[in-house]
Structure formats: C-alpha cells, structure tokens
Amino acid sequence: MLELVQLTKRYGRTAAVDGLDLAAKAGEVLALLGPNGAGKTTAIRCVTGLIKPSGGRILIGGHDVEREPIAAKTLTGFVPDRAWFYPKVTARELLRYLASVRGLSAAESRMDALLERFRLTRSADSLTETFSHGMRQRLAFCAALIGNPRLFIADEPMVGLDVQGHRDVKLLFRELAAAGLAVILTTHTLAVAEEVADRIAVIDRGKLVALGTLAELRARLNRSDDTSLEELFILLTEPQAPGSDEHLASPERT
Amino acid sequence: MTLFRLRALGALRSLTARPAWLVVGSGLLLGIGYAIFRGVAAGVRWLYAYPLVDRLAPTVLQRSLEGLFLMLMAAVLFSVLVASIGILYGSADLELLLAQPTGRARVFGMKVVELFVNAAGLPLLFTLPVLAGVGVALGAGPLYYLVSAVAASALYALPVALGALLALVLVRVAPAGRVREVATAASVSVAALALLGLRALRPEQLFRLGDQDADAFERFLTSFARLDAGWLPPAWAANASWAALDGRVHAGLLVLLATGAAGLGLAGLLAHVAFARGWVRSLDATPVAAPRRRSATPWWERVLVARFGVAGAIIVKDTRVFMRDVQQWSQLIVLAALAGVYFVSLASIPVPTQQFRDVLGAMNIAFVGFIVAGIGLRVAYPSVSFDDGAFWLSQVQPVRKRAIVLAKFLFALPLMLVLALGLGVTAGKVLDASPVLAFGAPLAAGLGALAITALAVGLGAANARFEFTSPNELVMTPGAFAYMALALAYTAIVTVLLARPAWLVISGGGTAAYWSTAEGLAVIAVLTALTVGTVIAALAFGVRQLARTEAGLPGG
Numbered sequence: 001m002l003e004l005v006q007l008t009k010r011y012g013r014t015a016a017v018d019g020l021d022l023a024a025k026a027g028e029v030l031a032l033l034g035p036n037g038a039g040k041t042t043a044i045r046c047v048t049g050l051i052k053p054s055g056g057r058i059l060i061g062g063h064d065v066e067r068e069p070i071a072a073k074t075l076t077g078f079v080p081d082r083a084w085f086y087p088k089v090t091a092r093e094l095l096r097y098l099a100s101v102r103g104l105s106a107a108e109s110r111m112d113a114l115l116e117r118f119r120l121t122r123s124a125d126s127l128t129e130t131f132s133h134g135m136r137q138r139l140a141f142c143a144a145l146i147g148n149p150r151l152f153i154a155d156e157p158m159v160g161l162d163v164q165g166h167r168d169v170k171l172l173f174r175e176l177a178a179a180g181l182a183v184i185l186t187t188h189t190l191a192v193a194e195e196v197a198d199r200i201a202v203i204d205r206g207k208l209v210a211l212g213t214l215a216e217l218r219a220r221l222n223r224s225d226d227t228s229l230e231e232l233f234i235l236l237t238e239p240q241a242p243g244s245d246e247h248l249a250s251p252e253r254t
Numbered sequence: 255m256t257l258f259r260l261r262a263l264g265a266l267r268s269l270t271a272r273p274a275w276l277v278v279g280s281g282l283l284l285g286i287g288y289a290i291f292r293g294v295a296a297g298v299r300w301l302y303a304y305p306l307v308d309r310l311a312p313t314v315l316q317r318s319l320e321g322l323f324l325m326l327m328a329a330v331l332f333s334v335l336v337a338s339i340g341i342l343y344g345s346a347d348l349e350l351l352l353a354q355p356t357g358r359a360r361v362f363g364m365k366v367v368e369l370f371v372n373a374a375g376l377p378l379l380f381t382l383p384v385l386a387g388v389g390v391a392l393g394a395g396p397l398y399y400l401v402s403a404v405a406a407s408a409l410y411a412l413p414v415a416l417g418a419l420l421a422l423v424l425v426r427v428a429p430a431g432r433v434r435e436v437a438t439a440a441s442v443s444v445a446a447l448a449l450l451g452l453r454a455l456r457p458e459q460l461f462r463l464g465d466q467d468a469d470a471f472e473r474f475l476t477s478f479a480r481l482d483a484g485w486l487p488p489a490w491a492a493n494a495s496w497a498a499l500d501g502r503v504h505a506g507l508l509v510l511l512a513t514g515a516a517g518l519g520l521a522g523l524l525a526h527v528a529f530a531r532g533w534v535r536s537l538d539a540t541p542v543a544a545p546r547r548r549s550a551t552p553w554w555e556r557v558l559v560a561r562f563g564v565a566g567a568i569i570v571k572d573t574r575v576f577m578r579d580v581q582q583w584s585q586l587i588v589l590a591a592l593a594g595v596y597f598v599s600l601a602s603i604p605v606p607t608q609q610f611r612d613v614l615g616a617m618n619i620a621f622v623g624f625i626v627a628g629i630g631l632r633v634a635y636p637s638v639s640f641d642d643g644a645f646w647l648s649q650v651q652p653v654r655k656r657a658i659v660l661a662k663f664l665f666a667l668p669l670m671l672v673l674a675l676g677l678g679v680t681a682g683k684v685l686d687a688s689p690v691l692a693f694g695a696p697l698a699a700g701l702g703a704l705a706i707t708a709l710a711v712g713l714g715a716a717n718a719r720f721e722f723t724s725p726n727e728l729v730m731t732p733g734a735f736a737y738m739a740l741a742l743a744y745t746a747i748v749t750v751l752l753a754r755p756a757w758l759v760i761s762g763g764g765t766a767a768y769w770s771t772a773e774g775l776a777v778i779a780v781l782t783a784l785t786v787g788t789v790i791a792a793l794a795f796g797v798r799q800l801a802r803t804e805a806g807l808p809g810g
Contacts, residue, residue, distance in 0.1 A: 084643035088578035100567035
C-alpha cells in the first residue's frame with residue numbers, strides 16, 4: 001500500500017531523511033520508532049504531502065505522491081501530533097466539509113458513527129475552538145477516517161488522549177488493520193508499539209536502522225525472548241563508540 | 255530589552271525568510287518613496303517660483319504640511335482602532351510573554367510598539383520622503399531633518415496611545431462571555447465613526463471656491479493660507495518642522511513630545527493595573543462552549559458544492575468562518591465607513607459646471623481603483639493565510655491548490671464587485687457625469703474589482719503565512735507591498751486607457767455613442783484583455799507558489 005524508495009529530505013546540508021526505503025502492506029500495523037530528530041515526522045509529512053521530498057519516490061496504492069497527489073491523497077487518512085482546526089467551525093461542519101472536498105455524498109450517517117465512536121456526539125455542534133487537546137485529537141481521528149482511507153497514518157497519536165482514548169485508539173489500529181488498511185504510526189510510547197504493531201521500523205539520523213517483527217529484532221540483536229522493545233530500541237539507537245558494536249554498521253533489514 | 259530584541263529578531267527573520275520578495279517589496283517601496291521625494295521637491299520649487307503666489311508660498315506649504323499630517327494622523331488613528339484589540343489582546347505570543355518573570359507593563363509596552371509599527375509604519379514611511387523633499391527644495395539644515403522626523407513620529411504616536419487606552423477600557427467593560435469579540439467590534443465601529451465624523455465636518459467648506467472667478471486659484475490659496483488650526487497636534491508638528499527650517503526649535507515640538515509622553519505614560523500606568531487582568535478576562539471568556547443547533551445541510555451549501563465542487567466546499571467553509579470571526583466580518587464596517595466617506599466627499603465638492611463634473615468623473619475612475627486596492631489588502635490578500643494553523647487539512651486532503659486559490663477568489667469577488675460597482679455607479683450619479691463617463695466608470699470599476707481581487711488573492715497565496723501573532727502583521731509584509739504596487743499600477747494603466755474618452759468628454763467632443771465606435775470598442779477590448787490577463791496571471795502565480803509552500807501544521 002505504501003512504498004518509500006530512497007526517500008530523502010534535506011534542509012540545506014542537513015539530511016532529515018536520508019535514502020529511506022520502507023514499505024507497508026495492507027492489513028498490517030507498522031510502528032515507526034526513533035529518537036527525537038530521527039526523521040520520523042519528516043518522513044510522514046513527506047508521505048502526506050505536507051512537505052516535498054528532496055529525492056526518492058513515494059508510492060501510495062501505486063500512485064506517485066509527486067505526480068498523482070490527488071489519487072494518492074484520496075487513499076490516505078492522517079492524524080497529526082497536534083491537530084488544529086478552523087476555530088469557528090463545529091465538529092460536524094468540519095466533517096461535512098471534508099466529506100464535500102472528497103466528493104462523498106450521503107456522508108451524514110458515517111459522520112454520526114465516527115462522532116459516536118470517538119465520544120464526540122455531545123460536542124458535535126460546538127465550535128472546535130472550545131475543544132480540549134484530547135477532543136481535538138479525537139476529532140482528528142474522525143477527520144482522517146471520514147474519507148474511507150486505505151492507508152492510515154498517525155503521528156504520535158496518543159499525545160493528549162486520556163486512558164480511555166488510549167485504549168480506543170489501540171483497538172482502532174487493530175480493527176483498521178483487520179479491515180485491510182495499512183496503518184502506520186509513530187510513537188515514543190514503546191508499549192503501544194509493542195502491543196499493536198505487526199512490524200517495527202527503527203529510524204535514526206534519517207536512516208532505517210532496523211525493520212521487522214519484535215521477535216525478528218530480538219533475533220537480530222541476539223537477545224532473549226523476554227528482552228523488551230525499550231532495551232532493543234536503546235541498543236539500536238544509542239550513540240556508539242567507534243568500533244564498539246557492529247549492529248549500527250549493518251543496517252540491512254531483518 | 256530582551257523582549258524587544260527577541261520580537262525584533264523574529265520580525266527580521268520573518269522578513270528575510272523570503273529574500274526575493276523582500277528585495278522586490280523593498281525596491282517598490284524605495285521607488286515609491288523616491289518618486290514622492292522628487293515630486294514634492296519639484297512641487298515646492300514650482301510653488302515658490304509661481305509669480306502670483308510667491309508671497310503666499312511659505313504659508314501655503316506650511317498649511318499643506320498640516321493637512322498631510324492631519325490626514326495621515328487620521329489614517330493612523332483608524333488603523334490603530336481596527337488593530338488594537340487584535341495586537342494588544344489577541345497576539346498568540348502573549349501566553350508565553352505573560353508567563354515570564356517580567357513586568358506586565360513591559361509586555362504591554364512591547365505590544366504598543368508593535369501597534370505603532372503596524373499602524374504608523376507605512377504613514378511614517380510616506381511622510382519622511384515628503385519632509386525630505388521639502389527640506390531639499392528649501393535648502394534646509396540638519397536640524398530640520400531631525401526635528402521634522404521626530405515631530406512626525408511623535409505625532410503618529412498620539413493616536414497609538416489613544417488606541418491603546420481605548421483597548422484597555424473596552425476589554426474591561428465588554429460583557430463577559432464575548433470580551434474579545436465585543437471589544438473588537440466596538441473598536442472597529444469607533445474607528446468607522448471617527449472617520450465618518452472627521453469627514454462630516456466638511457473642512458472644504460471653509461475655503462469654497464467661487465463659480466467662474468478668474469482669481470479663484472489665488473483667492474483659494476489666500477483663504478487656505480489663512481486657515482489656522484494651531485490647537486491641533488498636526489499644526490504643532492508642522493510649526494515645529496517649519497521653525498527648524500530657520501534653525502529654531504519651536505515650542506510645538508515640546509508640546510507634541512510632552513503630550514505623546516503623557517499619553518503613553520498614562521497608558522503604561524493603566525496597563526500596570528488593567529492589562530493583565532483584561533487579558534485574563536478576554537482569555538476566560540473567548541471560547542464559549544455553546545453548542546449550535548444541529549441542522550441539515552443548508553440549501554446554499556448544497557448549491558455551492560454542486561456548482562463549484564471542491565472550490566464550493568471551501569467557499570462554504572470560508573463563509574462560515576467569515577461570518578463568525580469578528581476580525582473578518584468587522585472589515586465590512588471598515589468598508590461601509592470608507593464608502594460613506596467617499597460619498598460625503600464627492601457630495602461636498604463644489605461642481606459648478608458639467609466640465610468640472612466630468613473632470614471629477616474621470617478622476618473618480620482612479621480613486622475607485624485606489625479604494626478597492628486598499629480594501630483588497632484587508633479582505634482578499636490575507637484570505638489564504640487566514641486558514642492559519644488549519645491549512646494542514648487542505649494540504650493532506652485530495653484538494654488541488656487551484657481549487658483553494660479559486661475558492662478564495664470567488665469568495666472575495668462579490669464583496670469587491672459590490673463595492674467597486676457601487677462606488678462607480680453611485681459616483682457617476684452623484685456627479686451627474688456625462689454618459690461616456692457614466693458608462694466608463696462602472697466598467698473600469700467592475701473590471702478593476704476582478705483584476706485587483708485576483709492580484710490580492712494570487713499574491714496573498716504566493717506569500718501565505720500560516721503562523722502570525724496577529725492578522726495585522728499580514729498587511730505589513732513584502733508580498734503585501736508588492737500587491738499594493740501592482741494593484742496601483744493596474745489602476746494607473748486603466749486610468750491612462752480611459753484618459754482619451756475622458757478628454758473627449760471634457761473638451762466637449764464625447765457623446766453616448768462613443769462606446770459603440772471603433773475606438774470605444776477598442777478601448778473596451780484592451781481593458782478586458784488587460785483584466786483577463788491580470789486575473790489569469792495573478793491566480794496562476796498564486797497557485798504555483800502555494801504548491802511550493804511547505805507549511806500548515808503549527809510548529810511544523
């Protein structure tokens with residue numbers, strides 16, 4: 001569903017994303033992990049069309065994001081880390097607007113179902129400027145799902161959500177994958193990735209450091225089955241003394 | 255000083271973020287400034303050399319300076335009242351600034367400086383070349399340049415202090431629940447009333463010209479020179495500048511500085527007591543979580559979406575935001591006030607003969623263009639940037655940039671068309687202009703509305719800024735300067751194109767049939783081609799530049 005081929009994004013001489021090759025299949029949850037500044041958000045913003053790549057290709061459902069942006073974006077739903085909406089528009093009006101720009105007719109029942117699912121029915125007719133961060137985040141989920149996407153991307157989706165929101169979102173990711181969507185999420189909450197992700201991609205300094213299931217990552221680093229993702233993550237991303245460890249020097253996929 | 259330094263650094267970085275636009279905008283501004291300087295210098299030399307009025311020239315020039323100061327002070331007052339609540343209470347950085355261990359009056363002081371730069375920056379930039387032109391023509395010494403620049407700055411600081419005081423009071427007395435909205439609407443209404451009130455005094459009645467008097471011009475200048483308004487601050491500034499020409503320091507400068515300091519001091523004192531409380535009050539009350547009634551999709555929304563597709567959906571959203579956002583809909587009050595001032599002015603001008611009426615009718619074509627360009631700067635230019643932090647939604651949806659720019663154009667166009675055609679048609683009727691001009695003026699106004707709206711939306715899209723502390727910042731950017739220069743250039747070309755039919759009318763040769771002659775049709779064709787070309791080029795430029803924009807998520 002999503003294929004990144006040598007994706008590169010440079011800011012001057014700095015490469016935020018440096019020749020990233022990655023693919024996400026329909027029906028799987030792929031967690032994108034990495035330390036701050038690793039390039040996760042930059043890569044996702046390239047995929048969603050918020051910023052333009054300096055090089056490489058992004059294919060969504062076979063459509064090149066640069067050449068066929070409308071076809072690619074039609075297949076995509078996106079939840080940013082800090083969702084902000086038109087303050088003087090109600091949640092319902094916002095969803096109606098998004099349904100209109102996507103050319104969806106008779107979206108009212110889907111709208112109601114999404115608002116219900118994300119516990120926003122009572123606030124559906126309030127202006128979004130009155131929403132708390134968590135409510136805005138839940139509305140972002142509704143907005144991302146209103147267009148029946150095939151690729152669902154969430155950048156730090158847990159930020160600002162309450163406990164019930166956390167649980168809902170984790171369930172949602174599995175449901176979406178079960179329904180055949182490709183789901184990509186970035187998160188610093190490793191427990192979430194461990195719980196919901198089918199595969200885990202670790203990025204550091206713009207490059208892919210490791211990719212695989214949790215078991216595959218353990219096997220690659222020669223760790224036992226009870227090694228947590230947190231330990232694996234630190235091993236994969238901590239700065240190494242020159243020549244002290246070989247795992248960063250061999251970034252081939254597992 | 256750290257606060258000021260940080261804010262100045264931010265402003266500098268935002269100006270230099272797009273160097274090409276900075277160069278173009280600065281170049282245009284410098285060009286306009288230089289043209290003003292040369293024009294004023296030549297005008298002053300001509301006035302002093304004119305045989306009939308040489309003895310009156312110094313007084314006439316002094317009164318003209320007073321008039322300029324008065325006009326620009328009124329413009330600053332108007333801008334201050336429109337922008338004060340937004341800058342003093344609506345700036346996004348206030349939350350951070352007021353949380354710091356720094357005096358509230360100091361934060362307020364910084365915002366007042368911001369208000370001064372936003373409201374008085376451009377008038378001051380236009381005043382300085384005028385003063386320099388006068389100085390060069392009259393061989394003034396360094397004291398004149400120093401005193402006149404200080405006097406102009408101090409003069410424009412007065413309305414800023416007044417606006418700041420009014421904002422402090424309004425936010426404290428506005429009803430709880432909608433403090434910022436009510437205060438903004440009240441402030442804009444006061445601005446509109448002040449503008450209309452000043453104009454309703456009809457100062458031109460003081461020196462009304464006689465009908466067909468051969469000595470009218472000299473008598474006009476004599477009566478103009480006798481006008482004494484020494485009790486008004488603009489006269490203090492003019493007197494101070496004039497005395498500095500002879501190397502003297504006039505008491506007017508001291509009075510001006512003392513008044514300005516007193517006003518700012520009083521505002522600072524009040525701010526110490528009321529600013530932070532007022533800000534908290536405005537914060538507490540702004541987002542009122544009052545659910546709106548759920549309704550089915552309204553008919554006008556269905557029609558717009560069916561007719562214009564994605565662009566229609568964007569227009570629906572923008573209409574809702576416009577009607578609910580006081581910063582946006584209050585521009586209608588400004589628009590109505592400006593139209594009112596224009597009609598009062600037209601009705602007040604003595605028009606003794608048909609020839610004179612037609613001269614005014616011809617000039618009206620240019621004036622309408624200037625007014626529409628000014629309104630476009632506030633209504634159409636920021637329309638893409640008004641999406642603010644929510645622009646990411648448009649970026650990630652299957653929406654072409656073409657649809658966004660077209661929607662903004664179609665949204666602003668009816669307002670601009672109504673204004674331009676209203677001014678064009680009504681001015682023709684008020685002046686009872688000849689049929690050639692009665693047709694030409696609305697034609698030029700209508701086409702002008704199309705071209706100027708497209709220029710505003712196109713250049714606004716090309717220079718979209720989705721992070722700003724106050725919407726007033728948007729009209730003080732290189733892109734906004736470039737838009738104004740291009741809109742005025744378009745208006746100048748249209749005025750030149752219509753100069754021929756206007757001249758025919760004024761010289762008594764034009765009839766209603768002119769527009770059906772080959773020449774008349776050619777003028778219409780050229781005007782139409784110029785307008786269509788401008789619309790397409792401006793919108794296409796906006797689309798192309800917006801597609802390159804990498805922005806949309808706050809902090810992204």
